[in-house]
Amino acid sequence: MIEVRKARIDDHAMIYRLGQETLGYDLDEVFSQTRLLDVLSKPANQIFVAFVDGEPAGYVHIQDYDVTYAIPYKNILGLAVFEQFQGQGVGKSLMQAAEDFAQTDGASGIRLNSGEGRHDAHLFYERVGYERVKSQANFRKVF
DSSP, rough: OEEEEOOOGGHHHHHHHHHHHOOOOOOOOHHHHHHHHHHHTTTTTEEEEEEEETTTEEEEEEEOOTTTSSSSSEEEEEEEOGGTTTTTTTHHHHHHHHHHHHHHHTOOOOOEEOOOTOOOHHHHHTTTOOOOOOOOOOOOOOO
């Protein structure tokens, strides 16, 4: 059985492992825990975690997307499901939790970005009703 609930700081180890194993992030664990605490303290963010028969399975991070040129949306910043639970409805349950939250919070929809090479993820998003809108390049400058 899949259970989805809001994340708590004690979910840190699961979220950290998911970031490393499924998304390829190589962050220091203490730094990652500090970041999670900061994210959870901001009302614009919401993280949901999923468990399958009590075993950690995945998470989704959703945030306000408020810009001057579009109606209010939510933005999926991260979705990760451990490989052994993929294809069992975990990702779909997490996306449903994010969508329910977005609708309850007054958003007009959800947007997300997905890495160019993440073809399986793209197929998943299309299966759960998302449409590819455009391709774009992302830039950053680190200070």
